[in-house]
Amino acid sequence: MPANGTGFVLWLTGLSGAGKSTLSELIAADLRERDVPVELLDGDEMREFLTKGLGFSREDRDTNVMRIGYVAKLLAQHGVVSIVAAISPYRDTRDRVRAMANRFVEVHVDCALEHVEARDVKGLYAKARRGEIEQFTGISDPYEPPESPEVRVDSGVQSVDESLAAIMGWLEAEQLVPSRSTA
Amino acid sequence: MPANGTGFVLWLTGLSGAGKSTLSELIAADLRERDVPVELLDGDEMREFLTKGLGFSREDRDTNVMRIGYVAKLLAQHGVVSIVAAISPYRDTRDRVRAMANRFVEVHVDCALEHVEARDVKGLYAKARRGEIEQFTGISDPYEPPESPEVRVDSGVQSVDESLAAIMGWLEAEQLVPSRSTA
Numbered sequence: 001m002p003a004n005g006t007g008f009v010l011w012l013t014g015l016s017g018a019g020k021s022t023l024s025e026l027i028a029a030d031l032r033e034r035d036v037p038v039e040l041l042d043g044d045e046m047r048e049f050l051t052k053g054l055g056f057s058r059e060d061r062d063t064n065v066m067r068i069g070y071v072a073k074l075l076a077q078h079g080v081v082s083i084v085a086a087i088s089p090y091r092d093t094r095d096r097v098r099a100m101a102n103r104f105v106e107v108h109v110d111c112a113l114e115h116v117e118a119r120d121v122k123g124l125y126a127k128a129r130r131g132e133i134e135q136f137t138g139i140s141d142p143y144e145p146p147e148s149p150e151v152r153v154d155s156g157v158q159s160v161d162e163s164l165a166a167i168m169g170w171l172e173a174e175q176l177v178p179s180r181s182t183a
Numbered sequence: 184m185p186a187n188g189t190g191f192v193l194w195l196t197g198l199s200g201a202g203k204s205t206l207s208e209l210i211a212a213d214l215r216e217r218d219v220p221v222e223l224l225d226g227d228e229m230r231e232f233l234t235k236g237l238g239f240s241r242e243d244r245d246t247n248v249m250r251i252g253y254v255a256k257l258l259a260q261h262g263v264v265s266i267v268a269a270i271s272p273y274r275d276t277r278d279r280v281r282a283m284a285n286r287f288v289e290v291h292v293d294c295a296l297e298h299v300e301a302r303d304v305k306g307l308y309a310k311a312r313r314g315e316i317e318q319f320t321g322i323s324d325p326y327e328p329p330e331s332p333e334v335r336v337d338s339g340v341q342s343v344d345e346s347l348a349a350i351m352g353w354l355e356a357e358q359l360v361p362s363r364s365t366a
Contacts, residue, residue: 037261039257039260045253049249049253050233050250050253050254052246063235067233071233071254075257075258078220078258078262079261080261
């Protein structure tokens with residue numbers, strides 16, 4: 001497989017607040033510097049055009065994940081690295097997206113609940129604990145961690161730079177992206 | 184603008200039964216023979232992953248069109264010719280997709296109602312006339328034809344080959360696709 005020219009889906013799964021969006025943006029910026037075509041499937045745009053009206057039932061979450069996955073795999077088929085940051089709590093659903101894509105790299109952005117809850121950047125965990133948000137992943141809704149993700153980072157113990165380096169290092173080692181020195 | 188390497192959205196609008204899908208498939212096959220990256224946003228896949236559950240109200244139709252348009256423009260940004268075949272009855276909504284895309288080529292697959300209704304390949308017009316299908320475009324729901332589409336073909340008076348030649352000829356003349364002789 002060539003180091004470049006082959007698209008794939010890079011799927012970041014993990015709890016709300018684990019740092020998926022931040023990492024995604026850094027990965028996207030890094031790949032662009034290497035002249036790799038990249039598309040970050042941005043949550044806000046997703047909500048506006050793709051997943052408007054979907055809630056947090058198992059069915060709606062699955063529809064959401066499959067829909068984003070479908071777009072990601074379409075782009076990947078055309079040589080784009082499609083980066084998706086989505087809680088995507090259900091293992092089975094992530095595996096269905098994996099089966100749909102030609103190449104699927106699952107990154108578990110792990111973080112102990114106590115850490116994301118202590119940070120609680122958006123105040124969502126506090127609201128979920130007070131019952132003001134229902135079906136909140138990790139509190140009142142399940143999260144099924146990947147059993148064998150391609151990459152696992154832990155934002156509770158690693159810095160963002162360390163997590164980024166781990167992901168980029170894995171992609172380089174697998175020759176999915178050109179290394180910076182030869183780019 | 185280079186003859187190749189630049190994606191765009193090729194949007195076929197028209198009544199049900201006007202021949203949008205048939206033409207789309209022929210255009211896609213033709214472009215693939217010219218080594219142009221192409222994605223045909225297939226109605227069935229769209230329904231399965233992108234537009235499940237949407238009905239035929241103005242709002243649902245708009246959501247449908249905007250959602251397909253969003254995916255089409257994402258692909259086009261990465262050099263793909265995204266071919267969409269969708270009734271897309273509302274002028275304003277098509278223009279919103281046009282505004283979203285970098286380059287948008289609107290093809291009006293025109294056909295007089297009497298012709299599509301006489302053919303009625305899927306028997307839908309008969310059902311719509313009997314009231315068994317509500318909100319059927321052209322019968323009980325509006326169709327707003329494009330005022331100045333890039334290309335207009337008329338499947339009521341042209342053969343499929345003639346329509347195909349008209350579309351491909353326009354794309355070649357605009358240097359949006361390489362001509363067959365130099366491909």
